[in-house]
Amino acid sequence: MEIGKTYEGRSIYLLRVGNKTGAEKPAIFMDCGMHAREWISPAFCQWFLKEVVGSYNCMPLITTLFNQLDFLVVPVVNVDGYVYSWTKDRFWRKTRSKNSGSSCVGTDPNRNFDAKWCTTGTSTNPCSAVYCGTHAESEKEVKAVADFIRNHSSIIKAYLTIHSYSQLLLYPYSYDLSLPFDHKELDDLARDAVKKLRSLYDTKYIYGPGGSTIYLASGGSDDWAYDLGIKYSFTFELRDTGVYGFLLPESQIKPTCEETMLAVYHITQYVLDNLY
Numbered sequence: 001m002e003i004g005k006t007y008e009g010r011s012i013y014l015l016r017v018g019n020k021t022g023a024e025k026p027a028i029f030m031d032c033g034m035h036a037r038e039w040i041s042p043a044f045c046q047w048f049l050k051e052v053v054g055s056y057n058c059m060p061l062i063t064t065l066f067n068q069l070d071f072l073v074v075p076v077v078n079v080d081g082y083v084y085s086w087t088k089d090r091f092w093r094k095t096r097s098k099n100s101g102s103s104c105v106g107t108d109p110n111r112n113f114d115a116k117w118c119t120t121g122t123s124t125n126p127c128s129a130v131y132c133g134t135h136a137e138s139e140k141e142v143k144a145v146a147d148f149i150r151n152h153s154s155i156i157k158a159y160l161t162i163h164s165y166s167q168l169l170l171y172p173y174s175y176d177l178s179l180p181f182d183h184k185e186l187d188d189l190a191r192d193a194v195k196k197l198r199s200l201y202d203t204k205y206i207y208g209p210g211g212s213t214i215y216l217a218s219g220g221s222d223d224w225a226y227d228l229g230i231k232y233s234f235t236f237e238l239r240d241t242g243v244y245g246f247l248l249p250e251s252q253i254k255p256t257c258e259e260t261m262l263a264v265y266h267i268t269q270y271v272l273d274n275l276y
Contacts, residue, residue, distance in 0.1 A: 003074070004144025007097040010079040012144050017053060018070035026275055028268055029149060029230075030160040031074040034109050034221070036081030036092045037246045038164040040238050040256055045075040045162065047257035048264065065268055072148075072156070077141050078109055091246060095139050099126035107133035110163075111217065112142045113224035116175040121217030132219055142221075149225065158232035158271045159225035160264065165245055166214065167205045168237040169194050169263065172226040174210030175218040182231050183209070189270055190234065193263040200259040203239065210235065232271050236260065 004012045018025060032045035052071065055062040065071075076082050080096035094106030104127035111122040114136035118124065122132040137143040149156060171186040173179070180186065190207035197205055206213060210220065214237070226233040239248055239256045248256070 003148045004140060006078075006080045007095060007140050008080045010083070012074065012077065012079060012141060014148065015049060015073045015075070016070055017049065017066070017073065019056070019066045021067070024155060025068065025070050026157045026272075027070040027072050027152065027155045028158045028160065028271065029072045029152075029156045029225075030162065030264075031077050031145060031221070032162045033074075033076035033082050034078055034161060035163060036078050036085040036094070037090065039085070039246070040164045040248050040253065041162045042076045042082065043253050044238065044257050044260055045073055047253075048261065049073060049075070051261060061265060061269065065265075065272065068272055069268065070155075072152070074145060077145055079141070081106065093129050094131065095141055097139060099131075100134075102126040104131075107131050107139050108219075109139055109142050110221055111219035112137060112139050113146065113219050113221050115220055115223035115227060116218040119218040120175060121215055122219055130217070136219070145221070146224070149228065149230075153228055153230065156230055157275060158234075158267065159222060159230045160234050160236065160267070161221050162236045162238065162260075164238040164248065165240055165242070166237040167203065167239060167241050168214060168235075169197075169205050169207040170210040170213055170222065170235040170237065171207075172209060172223045172233060174214075174216065174220045175223050176216065177209075177211045179209060180226060186232070186234075189232070189267060192270075193266045196266045197259045197263040200262060201255050203255075203259055231276060232267065234267065236263070
């Protein structure tokens with residue numbers, strides 16, 4: 001389904017996957033492609049959809065998850081920026097909206113959510129890669145995602161946003177150094193998910209609250225989702241740790257997706273076992 005249009009008029013699609021039971025089910029929301037240059041992110045969302053749909057009635061875990069949960073997946077949030085990174089500038093990060101009074105284009109969508117917007121780790125300069133925009137949800141792409149989540153917040157029990165790179169699994173908060181009410185549970189869950197991920201190719205991830213684990217940054221989607229009431233809110237920063245960075249080679253797509261699936265499965269099963 002289309003949940004909105006980008007600044008340049010492209011459709012932002014959400015795919016709902018799960019076994020139709022005729023009743024409303026708890027859901028896992030996942031988005032990819034928020035930052036244009038992070039190509040492994042949309043690749044993972046595509047991989048995830050292929051795997052879960054293809055494994056239904058073949059893998060008991062997937063069958064159980066499909067029967068009891070819905071997955072709400074936005075494969076590419078920042079469609080304009082993603083297209084631009086393929087056609088004009090491989091390292092483009094932001095949206096492609098025009099900024100009044102400036103020749104610089106775009107806003108960082110992951111500084112544009114209404115989570116202590118534009119207070120730290122961001123910029124009011126439109127030329128900055130971390131420009132926060134003119135106001136919270138000024139970007140059509142951000143508003144589309146936020147509106148959908150708000151309208152379905154009663155059923156969304158987990159929020160997963162997929163980024164790269166650094167090999168991190170982060171949870172709130174990033175907008176300051178305070179710890180969320182559910183810190184202990186989120187920390188334990190992140191620890192176990194990272195352990196599952198490492199079990200396949202021995203890929204080492206660091207986990208923890210965003211502000212102290214990577215850097216302070218306000219306006220992020222996982223902080224916003226958590227403050228909305230979605231307890232299990234996580235940001236994945238996929239491979240690698242800087243050898244290739246955003247230019248992750250094709251040969252690493254499959255192993256990255258395979259190992260990340262193990263962590264996502266673990267989180268999803270945990271959420272199903274601990275519904276709130």
